[in-house]
Amino acid sequence: MDTVELLDWATGCLGSAGILSARYDSEIILSSIVKTSRLDLYLERRTIEIAKRFEFESIVEKRAERIPLQYILGNANFMGFDFRVKPGVFIPRPETELLVEEALKILNLNPETRWTILDLCSGCGNISISLTKSISNCRMLAADISRETIRVAQENARCHGVGERIEFHEGDMFSALNDDRLNTLDMIISNPPYIPTKLLDNLSPEVKLEPRIAIDGGDDGLTFHKRIISECMPYLREGGWLLMEIGENQSDSIIGIFQASKRFSVEEIVRDYNGKMRIIIARKTWK
DSSP states (O other): OBHHHHHHHHHHHHHHTTOTTHHHHHHHHHHHHHTSOTTHHHHTOOBOOHHHHHHHHHHHHHHHTTOOHHHHHTEEEETTEEEEOOTTSOOOOGGGHHHHHHHHHHHTTSTTSOEEEEEESOTTSHHHHHHHHHOSSEEEEEEESOHHHHHHHHHHHHHTTOTTTEEEEESSGGGGSOGGGTTOEEEEEEOOOOBOGGGGGGSOHHHHTSOGGGTBOOTTSOHHHHHHHHHTTTTEEEEEEEEEEOOTTOHHHHHHHHHHHTSEEEEEEEEOTTSOEEEEEEEEOOO
């Protein structure tokens, strides 16, 4: 069988398993095995050797069991960079790239400033590493409650050549930081869990295999946003920035939380490419 015939077979197999991205997943799997681009699978249509064909079929069968493709391949793409992921580590989402893009807009307004930035709920390090690789004027901290996730993030940082530029901290939210970080942060950026607990059973089989602690946002989906807004006060400088990813229909509630704190001004709410409110940008007001 040649590349296109294999793709046709795999697309049918994955489609029958209820995977909506069957063709795309098939292309990603095959291109990773034969070390070529998705486009070249069609332009350079060729017969695949038996060993690689068996490898391809084995991976397709695993994907048909609704195991996330990123876990099978061991990596996820984010901001054009590859990040190692594995079961137990949250998989970066394309919409979170918008969070990084908005942060870069703010950081680039003052290129001479030496920013101290905290990536909270840092996961595999995709946010902190992408920012660090994109700008030179930052001191980056990353914190996550999962020791194994921190280890993966540290490995990713080393692979991307920024291991010496990011401080990794293990702990529950701000308890991961030492007291010497009080009133030192210029920006906090976070993609916290924001799916309401009652909706978790309705998620796709793939998402259910991701760590629950990374997606469960509590009864209203806002447990961690509330904590971040209240607990960041001693750490974030006056005039410091707080950027968070939010879920669908959560913007009004989070604006209310900011207003109730009386210490933040909401600067902007950014829609994602599907028109949904996705990023909230706030700034700590001066007393």
